[in-house]
Amino acid sequence: MVQVLDPLLIVALALNFVALGVSRIRGVINAVALQGILLGILPLFVHPDIGLRGILLVVVAIGLKGFAIPAFLVHAMREANIQHEVKPVVNYMSSLLLGAVGTGLAMVFSSTLPLAEEHTGLLIVPASLSTVWTGFLMLTTRQKAIMQVLGYLLLENGIFVFGLLLLEAMPFLVEIGVLLDLFTGVFVMGIIIHHISREFASISTEHLTELKE
């Protein structure tokens, strides 16, 4: 079980770096979608006998994170007519290196946490912390609103992974909460993007500073 878990988490971590380093928005959407699918099937490996309710949840999570939300974002992208991120606040090389530093620190930090017996050797906590860090990095350093939404998605993915630890204690409570949160958030963001695009004829968020007066 552990043998499959670690490689999947490694792929999820690698997808973090893909999201940080790629400038094509479509590429980042694909990476986040793939990460969502991967994380969606993880509960099947952590808790072998989860029952029908569990399987239903896995299907909903994959459907939402891997297909519905990315399709929605692609639609928003077409509507706003953009393909690439403009120069981010921190350039790609630096964001890649910052992501790497964050992942390293997450690994060091997680080895100091008082985890339960069966969770200490796994990569779940480091993967979750570094995905949260990556999402936060994207949220704060990218200028296009869609990229910020993707950063928010990565953040939620990270929390989702952390919730896997609590699977036996509170089955799927965290997961359901995260999914609802995600759905609402993306819905609201979609509306906002539509309005920004209509108002300013672009979805670069630097224009939003004009609203301060």
Place this chain on the structure above:
Amino acid sequence: MSELFVLLGIVLAATSGIPGLLMGRSCMTGQWVTTLLAVLGAGVGLAGVGIFWTGAASQPIVLPWPIPGAEFSVALDGLSAIFLLPIFLVSLLGSIYGLAYWKQTEHQENGRKLRLFYGTLTAGMAMLVIARNSILFLFGWEIMALSAFFLVTTEDDKQDVREAGWIYLVATHMATLCLFALFGLLRAANGSFALTPLAEGSLTSGTATAVFVLSLVAFGFKAGIMPLHVWLPGAHSMAPSHVSAILSGVILKMGIYGLARITSLMPSLPLEWGEIVLILGVISGVLGVAFAVGQHDLKRLLAYHSIENIGIIVMGLGLAMIGRSLGRPAWIVLGLGGSLLHVWNHALFKSLLFLSAGSVIHGTHTREIDHLGGLAKRMPWTALGFLVGAVAICGLPPLNGFVSEFLIYLGLFETLGIGKEPSFAGAAFAAPALALIGALAVACFVKVYGAVFLGTARSDHARHAHESPRAMLGPIAVLVACCLLIGLAPLLVTPIIGKGVSAWAAGLKDASPQLSNLAPFEWITFMGLVLIGALLATSALLWLRLHTSVVQKGSTWGCGYVAPTPRMQYTSSAFAQMLVGLFSWALRPHVHAPKGMPMFPQKTDFHSEVPDPVLDEVVMPVFRFGGSLFSWFRVFQQGSIQAYLFYIFIALIGLLLWR
């Protein structure tokens, strides 16, 4: 016996310049006599070192000295002998080089001064290396520092030279100050000024840390470890080339010698010290070569490469220190062995590069890389010497740079915990850093060699270049031979390096056989010969094929453009642009570029340079601030006698009241 020879060599070298002072300034006789004496002195010194290595035991010489606490105590051991060889060899070759490069008849004002201080420099360095008493060490150190100052400011009629000299002087005296404090602490721990190993527990942990920090600062200044390197680029580029060779190839190693000697005296080394030294080595190595990539002054570039190689040497030393803290003999042998061998190798190929650069400057009268080009056709022997030096400094087989870097790599890989040995894996990450340093060095030297010697001449300087006389090419050839020798036959130097390692790590008696076991030098020799043989065979086959087929000459393909000019070639700054961009967070290049193009293009220019950010943005502002603070005290310096008498009166009253 060997000590006597070395002392005789020191005396000869020190006095070699004096006859030249007495003879006239417009004839060459003085120079010939001085060179003869210098060569004789260096030869005698080398003979002494050779005697030591053929198995003679060390016979310390102790003479009384009227200075309190000091005694004239000298001895040769494995560590000292290793550092003596570059001192005498480079000095010998430099003196011969100077016969043609700095002819008395062409440099009447400063030629005799240069040769005088060249001799005293050699003497001072040899003295400090064999000294076994702190006061004697400081004596040799100061002679070395001051001689180097006078050598750097040989052409003191030029403003740049004077500035570089001042910065050097400040740096070296800060080092000396730290050394005073250091030896004071050691005396408190040891009870005397003798440089002997300290007993267990004679140093409290606070004192030990102070000793470590002081020696790191003092010897770091002298060796040019970042960020204490600020004096290096200026001093090495403004000095005459054979002086730069000894500055870069030998004086920097005196800092390494000091670090090695002090750490060998310590009873035990905490792990953090080795880690700090390793990290400093990695930083100096990577940033040193990154800075070198951005330079366009030939000698400044070579100076930054010295910082890189000192970084590599310090990495090896750090690894050995970690090995001693954790009790791993393999790491000590490989780390310190690689470090000491790199001391030799760097002395050899850096002197080779500086002497070749001097030959270029002699032939073209300019140091600016972007004004040169195509020199390989007009100065073929210099080009060949520089190529060998470039391949050696990049650490490429079959030359000597590869052998020492090979040892350090093996040592770093060992820290992963090969076999059942426990690991200290953090050190292993220095191995990819060393690979990065090597690749950057290749980039830099392809740039230099290509821009200076290949392509077509970019200016009149280069178009009218002439090859150098034999007195200059001779030392270059000797150094080429040495590089090849160590690269192809490293087994010859294994016993010597082993003796040096045993001298450093007191508990390690059988370093040489361990070194032979851990490092497969026979294979390196074999592969080196295979490489050279295959190259010669393939070249012969190609030559045969070309001779039996049609060969035409034409001009370089320029995509159909029929009037190419030399200015269309890639310049050195263009070559380095991408790398400088990648490292711009550290290099902070100054770029003067045209801002936007007007409708009708006009004449404009582009200029970029990479100054030293530590010097310009840290050291200078600090010193300026200090200067403005101290200017408040100027109010006391009235210049009137009455005021000064008044100060004396106040001081007297103060003394009377105090008692």
Place this chain on the structure above:
Amino acid sequence: MDAAIHNTIHVLVALTLSPLLLGVIAKTKAFFAGRIGPPLLQPYYDLVKLLRKGSVFSTTTTWVFRAGPVVALVTAAIAVLLIPLVSARAPISFTGDVILLAYLLGLGRFFTASAALDTGSSFEGMGAAREVTFACLAEPAFFLGLLVLAKLSGSLQLAGMLGGSLGVYWSTAGASLALVLLSWFVVLLAENSRIPFDDPNTHLELTMIHEVMVLDHSGPAFGLILYGAALKLFVFGALIVRLALPVSTGFSWLDWPIFIGGMLALAVAIGVVESTMARLRLTHIPVLLVAACLLSAFGIILLVR
């Protein structure tokens, strides 16, 4: 005796198979483009043709220009002798031979770039500048991967690192080895000037790296360069195939075909990558190489955690 036969087969396979890899890549790309493409043996025909042609040398060049192809070929050929192809045996093997491998390729790079600068043309200068810059970022990625292999196998010889027990390591430390494999694949693409780093087919001076460095070579010297490039591809490819397929059945008549099959599959994979991706913008290439370094770095961090 057995060793002599093994070494002979090793050398023969290396020397004859390498141009075939180029042919397979070209055929794969043609397949994706809906063409028939050049015959599989085209590189061999090219080599023979070039050896029979005359040469044109520029008057600007010196002996360094003629030495460049020679050094590139010889260093790649000696590097081939250091790699274990099957059954964890290489003709030449000693402690630390992997460092010699990396630095031999560095020597080849030094002389190829110098030969490019020897022509005094800005095109070659451009290519040489890019080549040495990207090599700076590819070398650390390679060495980080070597750290992983050294830690797992406990050996500093290539034959030991890529030895028989690699199969066992895949099951215990599969994640690290997968990261190293991916990172080394990126390094292969970078060092051999394949898409996404360089397009070997455009011959547009502004977009090439390797092709533009050898723009001025002609005749037999150019043939040496072509063959040297094929051998270099073989070297990197063999490392990856050994890492991915560490099978050692013990029957050499089975091992060699498996290895050759693996090499051809790798060539097809390179062809697929070249057909499905576009060349990266020049400013994005360092980002990809740093990502490869980070992958390897995480491979070793996972092991020493």
